[in-house]
Amino acid sequence: xxxxKMTQRLAHWIAAxxxxxxxxxxxxxxxxxxxxxxxxxxxxxHRTLLSVSGIGxxxxxxxxxxxxxxxxSTFTSGGYLITLDGTxxxxxxxxxxxxxxxxxxxxxxxTMSGSGKLTAKGKGTGNYSIQGFAHEIVDNNxxxxxxxxxxxxxxxxxxxxxxxGTYDLVNATxxxxxxxxxxxxxxxxxxxxxxxxxxxxxxxxxxxxVSPQWRTDGNIDVGVQVPGKxxxxxxxxxxxxxxxxxxxxxxxxxxxxxxxxxxxxxxPIYWNQASGQYVISDLPSAPTGATHxxxxxxxxxxxxxxxxxxxxxxxxxxxxxEGDGGQAQDMNHAEFVVALTRPMAKNVTVQYTxxxxxxxxxxxxxxxxxxxxxxxxxPAGQTQGTISxxxxxxxxxxxxxxxxxxxxxAQNAVVNAKLGQAAATILNDDPRPTISITDVxxxxxxxxxxxxxxQVTLSNASYQQVQVKYKTDPGTASAGVDYVSKSLAxxxxxxxQTVQTIVVLVKGDTTVEGDETFFVNLSAPSNATIAKxxxxxTILNDDxxxxxSALARNAAIAQFAGRAELVSPLxxxxxxxxxxxxxxxxxxxx
Numbered sequence: 001x002x003x004x005k006m007t008q009r010l011a012h013w014i015a016a017x018x019x020x021x022x023x024x025x026x027x028x029x030x031x032x033x034x035x036x037x038x039x040x041x042x043x044x045x046h047r048t049l050l051s052v053s054g055i056g057x058x059x060x061x062x063x064x065x066x067x068x069x070x071x072x073s074t075f076t077s078g079g080y081l082i083t084l085d086g087t088x089x090x091x092x093x094x095x096x097x098x099x100x101x102x103x104x105x106x107x108x109x110x111t112m113s114g115s116g117k118l119t120a121k122g123k124g125t126g127n128y129s130i131q132g133f134a135h136e137i138v139d140n141n142x143x144x145x146x147x148x149x150x151x152x153x154x155x156x157x158x159x160x161x162x163x164x165g166t167y168d169l170v171n172a173t174x175x176x177x178x179x180x181x182x183x184x185x186x187x188x189x190x191x192x193x194x195x196x197x198x199x200x201x202x203x204x205x206x207x208x209x210v211s212p213q214w215r216t217d218g219n220i221d222v223g224v225q226v227p228g229k230x231x232x233x234x235x236x237x238x239x240x241x242x243x244x245x246x247x248x249x250x251x252x253x254x255x256x257x258x259x260x261x262x263x264x265x266x267x268p269i270y271w272n273q274a275s276g277q278y279v280i281s282d283l284p285s286a287p288t289g290a291t292h293x294x295x296x297x298x299x300x301x302x303x304x305x306x307x308x309x310x311x312x313x314x315x316x317x318x319x320x321x322e323g324d325g326g327q328a329q330d331m332n333h334a335e336f337v338v339a340l341t342r343p344m345a346k347n348v349t350v351q352y353t354x355x356x357x358x359x360x361x362x363x364x365x366x367x368x369x370x371x372x373x374x375x376x377x378x379p380a381g382q383t384q385g386t387i388s389x390x391x392x393x394x395x396x397x398x399x400x401x402x403x404x405x406x407x408x409x410a411q412n413a414v415v416n417a418k419l420g421q422a423a424a425t426i427l428n429d430d431p432r433p434t435i436s437i438t439d440v441x442x443x444x445x446x447x448x449x450x451x452x453x454x455q456v457t458l459s460n461a462s463y464q465q466v467q468v469k470y471k472t473d474p475g476t477a478s479a480g481v482d483y484v485s486k487s488l489a490x491x492x493x494x495x496x497q498t499v500q501t502i503v504v505l506v507k508g509d510t511t512v513e514g515d516e517t518f519f520v521n522l523s524a525p526s527n528a529t530i531a532k533x534x535x536x537x538t539i540l541n542d543d544x545x546x547x548x549s550a551l552a553r554n555a556a557i558a559q560f561a562g563r564a565e566l567v568s569p570l571x572x573x574x575x576x577x578x579x580x581x582x583x584x585x586x587x588x589x590x
Contacts, residue, residue: 051279058276059274061273064093065110066199067110067181068090069088070086081122084117084118087115087116091113093134104137106136109134112131118159130150141238149166168186169184170185176236179199205228205229208269209225214311216343217343221277226274247262247266249286253307255296262296267295286412291414295307312414312416312419313341313410313420314415315421322426325392328390331393333391334388334389336388338386338387338407339384340378347412348411351408352405354369355405355421357401366392368392368426372389397462399428401426433462435458436459437534439538455499458497464527465493465495467526468526469488470488471485475516476514481507502520515538519535
């Protein structure tokens with residue numbers, strides 16, 4: 001029971017959705033085009049339809065034509081049974097339509113002429129001829145109303161009959177399936193004329209010319225021109241279009257490249273339509289990879305395809321200062337601006353990825369920038385978005401480097417073939433390095449050679465090899481006696497290297513002497529400048545301890561044995577001389 005009630009409710013709900021919005025009523029409502037159709041949901045499919053609406057009522061044709069056919073009538077007049085058998089032709093016809101179902105053949109439009117054989121029972125036979133014109137004949141969805149004026153009739157001998165006067169149309173029809181024209185004409189006195197023929201529209205072949213273009217709001221304006229004569233139609237129901245303009249998403253401009261079936265709504269084209277202006281809104285999102293929206297019309301075994309390209313999306317080149325930050329919170333970012341040629345009524349989604357640079361100055365992912373990929377959404381109605389790529393900074397002197405951002409695909413847009421990839425230039429903000437050399441100060445030692453290590457440093461790393469010339473120069477120290485001199489030589493820093501050393505050998509001795517100096521001088525730098533170009537080497541005397549030891553020994557001997565007992569006067573004199581020289585030497589050192 002419960003299932004039965006649910007089924008009934010569901011059926012009632014579906015009927016309520018479908019009832020007031022039937023396709024036939026929508027087709028009928030298209031005649032006036034006074035307002036856009038709202039979106040709706042069909043049944044349980046939840047399928048969103050397009051909204052196709054006219055922005056100016058369709059213009060319908062004024063159709064020139066001729067019509068010819070047989071005239072056959074039997075009626076009683078003046079007590080005689082009259083029979084007519086002949087042909088009648090309408091020329092200079094012009095039927096002016098103001099809707100798919102309503103048109104008028106104006107007075108003095110189509111002129112009528114006819115002739116044939118007449119038989120009057122009891123009076124023999126003869127020939128007849130008539131002249132006339134249509135008088136405000138109205139085509140109302142295939143039913144003709146109005147009248148025909150007969151202005152000149154050949155009088156039939158022995159009968160005295162003529163057909164002058166106004167004939168009203170009765171049961172007259174115009175069938176657009178075959179363009180068959182049937183006119184039953186009746187005059188008040190009972191005279192009738194029955195015409196069965198065919199309307200022959202004049203003009204060039206039937207065609208449908210579609211001109212779509214994007215609007216600034218992302219919807220589409222569609223102009224339709226329908227030149228040429230009308231064609232045979234599949235139905236006599238004038239409210240049903242002869243053909244339709246159908247819409248397909250496609251990858252390319254040809255129908256064979258369509259992506260899926262036709263979109264759920266279409267633009268109707270009527271047999272007597274001249275032109276129309278439409279707005280297509282509520283366009284569903286395009287499938288990924290779609291590049292065009294195709295407007296397709298099929299008639300007379302011909303297929304006409306008019307492609308409308310989706311807006312293109314491009315990315316612009318940019319530049320960014322490198323910075324020093326290697327941590328995420330300290331990094332600068334390259335900002336790529338992505339632009340649409342026109343806004344869309346739907347969000348545009350763009351896929352992208354970074355691409356390593358090429359050549360000598362290529363920026364590398366993980367070294368110079370953070371490899372980045374993903375999708376960017378440009379909201380409906382907007383034309384720009386930004387993609388941000390983190391830059392890995394450092395303090396190394398290097399050239400400007402570059403990498404690229406590539407747009408790989410888009411939805412509701414097309415990646416511009418020429419502007420879908422753009423470069424980012426990472427601008428170096430680190431100075432060319434400077435060179436400095438340290439000073440060295442150390443004791444000389446009593447023998448052998450001691451290394452004086454001078455450290456030469458760069459202020460910051462460089463991508464280039466840095467070189468500088470160096471040599472030693474004497475100060476108070478003597479080359480070859482106190483140190484081993486170095487002639488002019490070259491010191492090199494490999495790219496990225498910031499520290500090098502110069503080693504000078506200092507000769508040890510036991511000579512009591514003062515501190516001595518020599519110099520290491522830098523010159524002729526390459527790919528750098530010199531900030532401190534002279535290193536001072538100070539040789540500290542370490543021989544004064546021997547003198548102090550000798551003086552202390554003599555003092556001790558003098559205290560215990562007496563100076564006179566220890567040395568002769570001559571020895572004492574010599575000792576004093578030695579002590580005085582030693583003392584002078586100590587004072588000179590101090």
